Amino acid sequence: MTQTPEPVVIVGGGQSGLAAARAALQTGLRPLILEASDAAEGSWPRYYDSLTAFSPARFSAMPGLDFDGDPDRYPHRDEVAGYLRHYAALLDAEIRTGTRVRAVENAGDRRPGAFVVRTENGEEIEAAAVVAASGSFARPVRPDLPGAGTFAGRVLHAADYRDANDLAGQRVVVVGGGNSAVQIAYELTGTVERVSLASRAPLTFLPQRRDGRDVHHRLVSSGFDDLPPAWLIHHVRSRLVMDVGDYASAVRDGRLVRRPMFTALDGEHVVWADGQRERADVLLLATGYLPDLDYLAPLGALDEHGLPVHQGGLSLIRPGLAYLGLEFQRSFASNTLRGVAADAAHIMGPLAAHARHAPAQIGL
Template identity: 70%
Template sequence: MSGICEEPQRAGGEVAASGSFARPIRPAWPGQDGFTGQVLHVADYRDPKDLAGLRVVVVGRGNSAVQVAYELGEVAQVSIASRRPLAFLPQRRDGHDVHHWLASSGFDDLPPEWLIHSVQQTLVVDTGDYRAALESGRLQRREMFTGFDGDAVVWPGGEREPVDVVLLATGYLPSLDYLRPLGALTPEGLPLHQGGVSTVLPGLVYLGLEFQRSFASNTLRGVSRDAAYVVGPLAAHMRDAHAQVGL
């Protein structure tokens, strides 16, 4: 095709900004290959009407799992399966949205190494509707099933329940496989970096990674700060800073 360069191109530096939510995580369970229903990821989910009238199990305990299960509850028979109970964070407090508090309190700036001490579990941001639905029984949460058996999932204790769809709200990994031949990734496909600067490949930096440098790294609030951080070492590399100081 005209206008497309087919020859390999060399570059003095590269910014990998292909996002944190492009490669769905799809865990597997015993018996899954023989399951006669569908196993989908929320990345495949578009419209609740597509699953109307079906028995659906949503796997996960974050915002996506709860929001999708709540929406599907209007048209389908739905349960949430998770390894730990759901935990809720109010959307508004003292007249302000939670995002106001994340920014004004400085929580957005906390580094990942500190966050593991203060955030012990996944939180669902809630206007009050989700908690109320769970407490009223409209939204059902069950312990994670242990496997599949034909047309059914097998719940802890051995109960077998026929299910039409298992919908995975199990997160994503960065879409960085194009860097694998360069040795820039772990065997699991995660970037080897510190604060968004590659620790194995000079001239390679990242933007938009979840918890790259802080809680807000993969949000519009935080990505600009990360960009300012990584551009310095990238520019120095491209200016050949080592040669300029005689090294």
């Protein structure tokens, strides 16, 4: 009863999927990663050109492989993608790229408790357990905005944005109050004709450096990284924006104008809460992403919004199903390069028990 001939299928070969595969191997399970793209590098290559990791290299590495070079630098987007490809090559796990999962179903009577994973190229793979680690880049949040149907300009998402020069000379309103929104808006200053930043709450800046060291030293040493969401809400009232000082300075001196969220779009204009109207050519939504999990619909494991019903990454609907890479899945550091390995270790023990039919082994 201890053998698990079917693999643990991991949907997604980015940082979460790779962390899951490493944890599975350490638990004695056989991981099979199914990655839709042509490389195990996650969504990093598709982010905007100037993106860097928000934590230094020493805190951005996953277990078993450090970043090369200065540990206090902030790795660029392309460097992180290359790091993940290298990490994947070092894992003793089967990785099938170019393999998109279409549906995950119950195996039924043919193997109670197991799954059948169906891919778009017609494969049927039996699995003892499934980890949904497919990320969220394919499902950007595009909120309903009053008057959006009348807006004469372009509406882009941060997922569509690459470089400030693409919007040179235009009037841009960036929507959002997190790291990406502020970083993109700041990058646009000096290149576009005008940029405004619209957010529902005032910006909350977290100084990137204290006492000459990056704040991640304190996030790790103090244990803040490990605080669960239920405790974090007592201390963090809005999204935190990492800042070496440039962003807050730009807001103070007026180079970057932050305004409360506009009330409507009307033709060529956004209408601000105070009634002022501002012409805009581009509305750029830095409004985040949601998990891309439609392939789990046959299991009935998602709520009415298509979101996972889980506790700490373990499905509350279907034993043997787990998630990785969800924002605040278990802690402040969840869904980060430095934090995903801890979440992977947390879910893999229960998955191993399920795959090995632990209840049956004790007579239940």
